[in-house]
Amino acid sequence: MGNSKNKQLQVREKTLMDGFFIKRVLKFFFKILFKLSGWTSGPAPKVTGVAIGAPHTSNWDFLFGLGAAIIEDVKVYFSIKESWCRVPVIGSIIMWLGGIPIDRSVPGQGQSEQIAKFVEKMKGQWIYFAFTPEGTRGKVEKWKTGFYHVAQDCQLPLHLAKLDYLNKNAGIFHSFHVSGNKEEDIKVLQEAYKLIHGQNTDKQFPDYTGRVPEISRTDAEIMKALYLVGEQATEMQIAAKANFSVQASTMLEPLINLTLVEKSVNEFNEPVYGLTFKGKGALLHLFPILE
Numbered sequence: 017m018g019n020s021k022n023k024q025l026q027v028r029e030k031t032l033m034d035g036f037f038i039k040r041v042l043k044f045f046f047k048i049l050f051k052l053s054g055w056t057s058g059p060a061p062k063v064t065g066v067a068i069g070a071p072h073t074s075n076w077d078f079l080f081g082l083g084a085a086i087i088e089d090v091k092v093y094f095s096i097k098e099s100w101c102r103v104p105v106i107g108s109i110i111m112w113l114g115g116i117p118i119d120r121s122v123p124g125q126g127q128s129e130q131i132a133k134f135v136e137k138m139k140g141q142w143i144y145f146a147f148t149p150e151g152t153r154g155k156v157e158k159w160k161t162g163f164y165h166v167a168q169d170c171q172l173p174l175h176l177a178k179l180d181y182l183n184k185n186a187g188i189f190h191s192f193h194v195s196g197n198k199e200e201d202i203k204v205l206q207e208a209y210k211l212i213h214g215q216n217t218d219k220q221f222p223d224y225t226g227r228v229p230e231i232s233r234t235d236a237e238i239m240k241a242l243y244l245v246g247e248q249a250t251e252m253q254i255a256a257k258a259n260f261s262v263q264a265s266t267m268l269e270p271l272i273n274l275t276l277v278e279k280s281v282n283e284f285n286e287p288v289y290g291l292t293f294k295g296k297g298a299l300l301h302l303f304p305i306l307e
Contacts, residue, residue: 025117027134033091046083055184057084065173067144068163070209071220072153077179084186091143095127128169155219168194182213190300207297228301229274236302248288
């Protein structure tokens with residue numbers, strides 16, 4: 017008889033989100049909790065993806081994050097050390113909650129491989145694989161970027177989830193497609209998360225810098241055009257992408273003053289414009305998807 021400890025654990029296809037009675041009870045509970053506490057949830061794109069939640073500065077984050085997922089009918093999975101999943105009773109609960117047991121000692125059985133296989137197996141369902149880049153609710157100096165590699169390797173979008181304690185909202189504010197340029201993508205994502213107010217701003221990383229700048233819809237469309245051009249753009253290129261006339265001297269100046277856009281000169285001595293990292297981060301809040 018084989019040793020059960022050596023048997024590979026399988027991710028549960030059925031979790032608490034599949035239990036009709038329990039799900040209804042939990043949904044009712046969290047709707048009441050959100051109403052009494054003044055919180056709102058949503059939206060939640062119905063597309064399988066890697067969800068990152070930040071800032072993570074309080075034990076309340078788990079409660080409101082779980083509540084938002086249940087209210088919005090999001091089936092969530094999360095990676096955890098396999099050893100935890102083998103603990104009697106506790107391990108079963110973890111798996112039932114959506115734990116994905118990761119055994120890093122087994123070659124070829126990392127997060128990306130297991131998640132890719134599970135996505136293929138669960139075709140037809142939309143599920144989220146949750147990560148907290150900070151890794152802890154305490155102050156950190158950098159993000160853990162395993163979520164990025166999973167999204168890239170499995171060709172899944174990154175759903176950017178927030179727990180905004182100023183507006184009391186839990187939900188997805190943008191679905192981001194990684195470019196493959198990890199360093200630049202991470203900078204853009206971190207700029208976006210600088211604009212979200214965690215419960216304890218002194219603990220969040222990157223540091224909280226304030227709300228999303230208030231700009232007009234036209235300004236937002238100009239920023240979107242600059243993002244889609246993907247490089248330093250002339251006034252003519254911006255106008256073509258935005259589908260309306262852009263007068264750089266009057267329309268771009270406010271965005272430059274807000275340090276959302278920067279101006280330079282190309283090799284032909286023409287003025288060109290591009291989004292700063294701050295501008296790209298703010299743009300993620302202005303549009304749920306960019307394409």
